[in-house]
Amino acid sequence: MLVFAKIKSIQENIKSLEKGTSIGFVPTMGALHKGHLSLIERAKKENDIVVVSIFVNPTQFDKKEDLINYPKTIDQDLTLLKKINCDIVFTPTADEIYSNNIKPQLFNFDGLEHQMEGRFREGHFDGVGTIVKYLFEIISPHKAYFGEKDFQQLQIIRKMVRKNHISIKIIGCPIYREEDGLAMSSRNSRLSKEHRKAAPFIYKTLKQVKNQFGTKNVLEITKWVENEFKKQPLLKLEYFEIANEETLQPIKNKDFKQNYRAFIAIFADKIRLIDNISL
Numbered sequence: 278m279l280v281f282a283k284i285k286s287i288q289e290n291i292k293s294l295e296k297g298t299s300i301g302f303v304p305t306m307g308a309l310h311k312g313h314l315s316l317i318e319r320a321k322k323e324n325d326i327v328v329v330s331i332f333v334n335p336t337q338f339d340k341k342e343d344l345i346n347y348p349k350t351i352d353q354d355l356t357l358l359k360k361i362n363c364d365i366v367f368t369p370t371a372d373e374i375y376s377n378n379i380k381p382q383l384f385n386f387d388g389l390e391h392q393m394e395g396r397f398r399e400g401h402f403d404g405v406g407t408i409v410k411y412l413f414e415i416i417s418p419h420k421a422y423f424g425e426k427d428f429q430q431l432q433i434i435r436k437m438v439r440k441n442h443i444s445i446k447i448i449g450c451p452i453y454r455e456e457d458g459l460a461m462s463s464r465n466s467r468l469s470k471e472h473r474k475a476a477p478f479i480y481k482t483l484k485q486v487k488n489q490f491g492t493k494n495v496l497e498i499t500k501w502v503e504n505e506f507k508k509q510p511l512l513k514l515e516y517f518e519i520a521n522e523e524t525l526q527p528i529k530n531k532d533f534k535q536n537y538r539a540f541i542a543i544f545a546d547k548i549r550l551i552d553n554i555s556l
């Protein structure tokens with residue numbers, strides 16, 4: 278496994294690959310868990326080599342505290358990646374990526390960026406767009422893999438690729454869950470014992486939403502979810518939305534020709550968790 282921290286060195290290595298070598302790319306912010314590993318395994322099956330990046334991107338954090346507290350486990354991550362035979366790891370510093378100007382590029386994602394996460398995390402998707410676009414330019418992969426847990430991010434990256442005519446195939450991969458249903462996330466490691474025990478309630482609620490979607494209207498379901506969370510002292514609901522999968526516009530009425538998803542964000546003390554379910 279080769280590990281590069283410099284843009285020039287990883288680019289030289291990629292240029293030296295035999296012509297026609299297909300590259301699968303999995304961008305991450307580290308603190309790797311089984312969800313990441315499932316993306317990497319899929320990338321390995323579908324490509325000649327796999328590149329994983331580990332970079333906690335400062336421009337996508339709206340709160341300094343969240344950036345500081347984001348789990349960083351680089352030694353453990355590299356050991357894991359070596360064990361699963363990852364080919365190349367890119368571990369740049371913020372200076373390497375942004376030089377002296379840690380600022381995001383501003384994007385227009387045709388409104389996808391204004392909903393849900395975009396509403397509650399100002400500038401988040403400009404930061405994501407900036408880093409993902411730059412990593413795509415550095416690595417030039419054929420395919421890139423993203424988890425559906427960050428479904429809005431996935432749709433925004435698809436939009437960015439389409440709008441900028443970037444010829445990389447974006448692959449969305451199913452949410453990987455703990456046995457009790459909690460969506461895997463690097464942030465889960467920061468949950469207290471009590472909050473970790475309470476957190477599976479998020480997916481349990483989403484499954485019930487899916488059951489109710491055929492018979493109840495959106496307002497009834499939303500009210501029901503809000504009430505359920507009021508009974509959970511350890512989980513504070515930030516938002517719950519039912520939205521169109523393509524446009525991410527929240528809906529009030531159903532049109533059964535469209536595909537919908539329910540999206541949720543909660544705080545377990547200071548740890549913010551998100552999840553979603555296809556309806």
Ligand code: PAF
Nearest residue numbers: 304305306334405408427
């Ligand atoms: O999903 C993530 O971990 C990050 O948003 C990503 C795509 C690696 C960009 O920093």
